[in-house]
Structure formats: C-alpha cells, structure tokens
Amino acid sequence: DVVDIRQFSKTGMFTFDPGFLATAACESKITFIDGDQGQLYYRGYPIEQLAEHSDYMETCYLLINGELPSEAQKKEFTRIVMRHTMVHDQMTRFFQGFRRDAHPMAMMVGVTGALSAFYQDSLDITNPRHREVTMYRLISKIPTIAAMCYRYSKGLPFNYPKNDLSYTANFMHMMFATPCEEYKPNPVLVKALDRIFMLHADHEQNASTSTVRLAGSSGANPFACIAAGIACLWGPSHGGANEAVLKMLDEIGSIDNVPAFMEGVKNKTHKLMGFGHRVYKNMDPRANIMRETCYEVLKELGLENDPKLKLAMALEKIALEDPYFIERKLYPNVDFYSGIVLTALNIPVSMFTVVFALARTVGWISHWNEMISDPGMKIGRPRQLYTGSPRRDYVPVEQRA
Ligand code: ACO
Numbered sequence: 589d590v591v592d593i594r595q596f597s598k599t600g601m602f603t604f605d606p607g608f609l610a611t612a613a614c615e616s617k618i619t620f621i622d623g624d625q626g627q628l629y630y631r632g633y634p635i636e637q638l639a640e641h642s643d644y645m646e647t648c649y650l651l652i653n654g655e656l657p658s659e660a661q662k663k664e665f666t667r668i669v670m671r672h673t674m675v676h677d678q679m680t681r682f683f684q685g686f687r688r689d690a691h692p693m694a695m696m697v698g699v700t701g702a703l704s705a706f707y708q709d710s711l712d713i714t715n716p717r718h719r720e721v722t723m724y725r726l727i728s729k730i731p732t733i734a735a736m737c738y739r740y741s742k743g744l745p746f747n748y749p750k751n752d753l754s755y756t757a758n759f760m761h762m763m764f765a766t767p768c769e770e771y772k773p774n775p776v777l778v779k780a781l782d783r784i785f786m787l788h789a790d791h792e793q794n795a796s797t798s799t800v801r802l803a804g805s806s807g808a809n810p811f812a813c814i815a816a817g818i819a820c821l822w823g824p825s826h827g828g829a830n831e832a833v834l835k836m837l838d839e840i841g842s843i844d845n846v847p848a849f850m851e852g853v854k855n856k857t858h859k860l861m862g863f864g865h866r867v868y869k870n871m872d873p874r875a876n877i878m879r880e881t882c883y884e885v886l887k888e889l890g891l892e893n894d895p896k897l898k899l900a901m902a903l904e905k906i907a908l909e910d911p912y913f914i915e916r917k918l919y920p921n922v923d924f925y926s927g928i929v930l931t932a933l934n935i936p937v938s939m940f941t942v943v944f945a946l947a948r949t950v951g952w953i954s955h956w957n958e959m960i961s962d963p964g965m966k967i968g969r970p971r972q973l974y975t976g977s978p979r980r981d982y983v984p985v986e987q988r989a
C-alpha cells in the first residue's frame with residue numbers, strides 16, 4: 589500500500605521514519621526489487637536473464653536509456669565509452685599528493701570529485717548534452733581511475749588504457765599488465781568480472797544512490813555527487829561488506845570454529861557479514877548468480893578445493909538451517925561470494941569496494957540523470973524529530989558552573 593503524504597506537509601504533518609524503512613523519497617523507472625519474491629529487474633528485465641545473455645556495456649546502455657540497444661547502437665555506445673577512457677595527464681600529479689598507503693577508496697573519493705575541475709566544459713546540468721557527455725566520461729574514466737588507485741598504492745607505473753579490448757578486459761589490463769610480457773586476460777575471468785559489474789550496476793534507492801540523489805538535488809555538479817556516493821558506499825554495512833566477509837572468513841579460520849562463531853552472532857557480539865538485506869527478505873537473486881560464478885572461476889583456476897570457499901559453503905549451510913536466521917529472514921547477499929571471486933581474480937581486498945564503485949557508477953549517474961530530467965524535481969530536505977533541549981537563555985561564561 590502506498591500513501592502519498594505530500595498533502596500532509598501543507599497541514600504541518602510529517603512522518604518519522606529513521607532509516608527510511610517505509611518511506612519512498614522519489615519515483616523511479618530504472619530498477620525494481622521485489623524483496624518478498626527475491627527478484628531484481630533492470631528496466632523490467634530479470635537480472636538472471638541479463639546475467640546469462642547480456643554484458644556490462646549493454647547493461648549500462650539499458651540503465652541510462654531505458655531500452656536494450658540495437659546492435660548498431662551497442663557498437664556506437666561501446667565505441668564512445670572506450671574513446672573516453674584516458675584521464676587528463678595532470679591527474680597523474682594529483683595522485684602524487686596521496687600517501688602510498690592511502691586506502692584506494694579514499695583516493696577514489698578525492699580523484700572522482702576532482703574530475704569537475706578537469707571537465708568544466710560539461711557542468712551545465714540543465715543542458716541534456718552536457719549531462720550525456722558527463723555520463724560517458726564517468727563510465728569511461730572510472731575504471732582508469734580505479735586501476736590508477738591500485739597501481740599507485742603498489743608503487744607501480746600507471747598503465748594506459750587499451751581501447752581495442754572490451755571494457756572489462758581493459759580494466760584488467762590497466763590493473764595487471766606489466767611491460768615484461770603481453771597481457772592476455774583469461775576470457776573466463778573477464779566474463780566473471782563483467783558479471784560482477786552487471787550484478788552491482790544498480791540497486792534502486794540504496795544508501796549510496798540516495799546520497800547521490802540528495803547531493804544532486806541541490807544542483808551540485810555530477811562528479812561531486814558521484815564522489816559523495818563513493819564515500820557512502822565505503823561503509824561496511826554497504827559496499828564494504830565483501831571486504832568484511834573475507835576478513836570474517838580469515839578470523840574464523842576453519843570449519844571447526846564455525847559453531848563458536850555462530851554463538852557470537854546470536855549473542856550479537858558480531859554479525860555474519862554477507863548475510864541480510866534491508867529489502868530482500870527471501871533471498872538475494874544476485875547471490876545465486878554469484879555463487880555459480882564463484883564455482884566457474886575456481887574451476888577454471890583449479891581451485892575447487894579453496895579452503896575459503898569450503899568455509900563459506902559450511903557457514904551458509906549452517907546459517908540457512910538455523911532458526912535464528914530463518915526467523916529474521918536473513919539470507920546470503922551478493923557480497924557473500926563476490927569477495928572469493930575477486931580474490932581468485934587477483935584483486936586485493938582493499939580494491940573490493942573500488943570494483944563495486946566502478947560498477948555502480950552507471951546506476952548512480954542514471955538516477956542522477958533521471959532526477960535532474962524531472963521538471964518537478966525538488967531539493968531533498970528530510971525533516972527531523974527534535975529531541976534536544978527546550979528553549980533556554982544564554983549564560984555568560986563566568987557565570988556557568
Ligand atoms: N548477522 C547477524 N544478524 C543480523 C544480520 C547479520 N548479517 N543482519 C541483520 N541481523 C539481525 C539484526 O541483529 C536484527 O536482529 P534482532 O531483530 O534480534 O534485533 C535483525 O536481524 C534485523 O536486522 P536489521 O539490522 O534491522 O536489518 P537492516 O535491514 O537494518 O540491515 C543490513 C540490513 C545492514 C544489510 C544488515 O543485514 C547487515 O548489517 N548485514 C551485514 C552486512 C552486509 O552484508 N551488507 C551488505 C548489504 S548488500 C550490499 O550493500 C550490496
């Protein structure tokens with residue numbers, strides 16, 4: 589049931605809904621989540637069908653434009669995206685201001701925000717052409733910036749983009765190519781990473797997307813809004829979850845320690861990371877696809893007996909049969925398995941959330957564009973329930989106890 593409370597504000601009434609458990613802040617045509625059925629649709633297409641038949645470039649086109657592209661449209665879209673992958677040379681100096689041990693997400697927030705200083709020619713958000721160019725620039729340059737964060741933190745020279753590769757293979761090239769040998773990304777691993785990008789491309793009004801919308805509602809420039817989204821994504825309850833899953837698996841160490849760990853979960857000493865979701869109360873459809881991808885990747889690499897995978901499977905089995913989790917409708921989410929896949933792809937734990945940010949950029953910018961294109965857009969301005977001190981008079985400092 590939906591109650592449109594806009595008329596209430598005229599009578600001075602408002603709702604108190606901490607954490608937005610029951611409040612829609614906007615209308616959107618981009619993504620639909622059916623939390624009870626465990627279904628996710630991008631522009632009406634089920635995520636399972638997209639994961640099986642589509643790819644990330646096509647998904648980007650779909651999220652931005654609302655329709656799947658024709659063959660010619662897809663080719664042209666990919667060509668434009670790949671043509672914008674370079675960043676301004678001055679940006680390499682910008683990186684040098686960071687410590688080498690800075691978290692890559694800290695660099696991502698700073699560098700993405702700084703894009704507005706490099707691309708001042710497209711900051712008129714009322715101009716649809718400027719918005720379009722900005723969307724292309726973001727989708728194109730984010731993998732380059734993400735790979736630069738990684739290379740910088742390792743003390744490695746930056747790799748130039750290789751635009752005859754696919755979007756995802758090019759990201760792997762920028763991450764891992766060395767001058768000593770020709771880098772040939774393994775197609776099975778490229779497909780797995782591309783699928784990770786697709787599964788993370790959008791998820792309607794999650795915390796980071798809502799942050800981008802709220803920041804954008806003031807008319808702030810889009811690069812700054814995306815930087816705000818990246819900052820929000822960094823938290824362990826959101827994009828930092830797959831990093832937290834791997835840390836948790838390391839802490840548990842072996843299957844023998846699972847029962848004691850689970851006792852701690854029930855006593856609320858710690859959470860089972862990678863479990864639970866605000867909207868999915870049946871299952872996260874992305875988790876099933878990610879589990880399958882995990883098997884495919886580990887098989888390709890001959891790592892079927894990977895101890896982390898075995899431990900994750902044991903944890904999942906125990907949790908799914910445990911009344912504590914059943915009563916609270918807690919199921920594995922996409923991040924329960926994505927960390928294992930990313931590790932197998934040689935992506936270090938500190939880069940996990942960066943990969944998420946890369947993939948989600950298209951979702952953020954699609955929502956930003958949808959909001960800005962809406963003639964009825966209003967600045968986001970949540971209300972509050974004030975619980976502080978009542979009115980009191982100022983006391984000069986010498987008279988205070
Ligand atoms: N482990 C153990 N117990 C949990 C977990 C968990 N992962 N998640 C929720 N619970 C429990 C809560 O303690 C609470 O128990 P109670 O009723 O006894 O108090 C109950 O389940 C309801 O949980 P809430 O915190 O109210 O659920 P909410 O919707 O606010 O939280 C969230 C959702 C933040 C995702 C939470 O499940 C969580 O912290 N999970 C672990 C982190 C994680 O995996 N995040 C990734 C989300 S997906 C993504 O960002 C791509």
